[in-house]
Amino acid sequence: MTRIAVVDNHGQFTHLEQRALRDLGVDADLVDNDTPPEDVVGDVDGVVLSGGPSMERVGHAREYLDVDVPVFGICLGMQLIADELGGSVGSGEYGGYADVDVDIVDPDDPLVGSLAPTTRVWASHADEVTEVPPGFTLTARSDVCDVEAMSNADEDLYGVQWHPEVAHTERGDEVFENFVARCRR
Template identity: 65%
Template sequence: MTVIAVIDNGGQFTHLEGRALRELGVECEVVDNEAPVDDVLADADGVVLSGGPSRDEAGNSAEYLERDVPVLGICLGHQIVADRFGGRVEAGEYGGYADVEVEILDDSGVLAGLGETVSVWASHADEVKEVPDGFVRTARSDVCEVEAMRHETRPVYGVQWHPEVSHTEGGDRIFKNFVEIASV
């Protein structure tokens, strides 16, 4: 059975990420972001870096990116990925949560099967402004040029939006795709 660890960065929807994964038949544990990385990875096939209020409160989240494990960063997790690999993260112009129409630029990895556009629930208080070297921008919107990205050679993905909430179209597909990637 595939095991996914959800790293809790204090986001209000983190419990929904765990539930979405369990509903796919995955063994899933929501883990505090201060937990020792080696302990978490002893059994995990993949890691989800959850959303949260601040990169200053991300605990050990960036350390998972130094390991050979598939990673899906959601909102703050997406920003942690960008920051750790040398991208640029700044305050967004549009602030809080809103429905956003996202254009899929690269129908692969966690975004496979979503179609050309999806309506998502996203916060843009902070956002990735520049994709790090070694990454490809995979989605954009009128609100944010880097709604999603993926590493060119490693199974590391980030989405600005929240696939775990019912407001997001295709959220379950993103989690299914990630489980398939982590199961390899």
């Protein structure tokens, strides 16, 4: 059975990320971000870096980017990936949570390409990625955020600004299915 660790960055929807994976038949463990990767990684096929309130509260989450399994960052998780790997993160002009129409820029992307040409999501834009890191591709954008999703498929690193785990996001399960497929390769 596929096992994925959901690293809890203290976001309000983290338990829903774990539930979405379990609903897909994945053994999903919720792991506090104070847990070092070496205590988790040998036993998992992938890692989800959850959303959360603050970059200052990510514990060991940055260290999970060095593991040899696919990593999927959601909201703060994506921002953490960008910040750690040479991209930029800043305050969003839009602010809090809202329904957002997202344009899929790369229909061949393994994480969000299947959602092309557009999808409707639930996202917070208090903070957002303003520049993707070197080696990453912009895979989705919207009228309120230039970087709604990004991928480095060669390194199996992926991120979305929105929350695929909440009911307000259309086809959120499909995003998790696509990530699980990467973990099963």
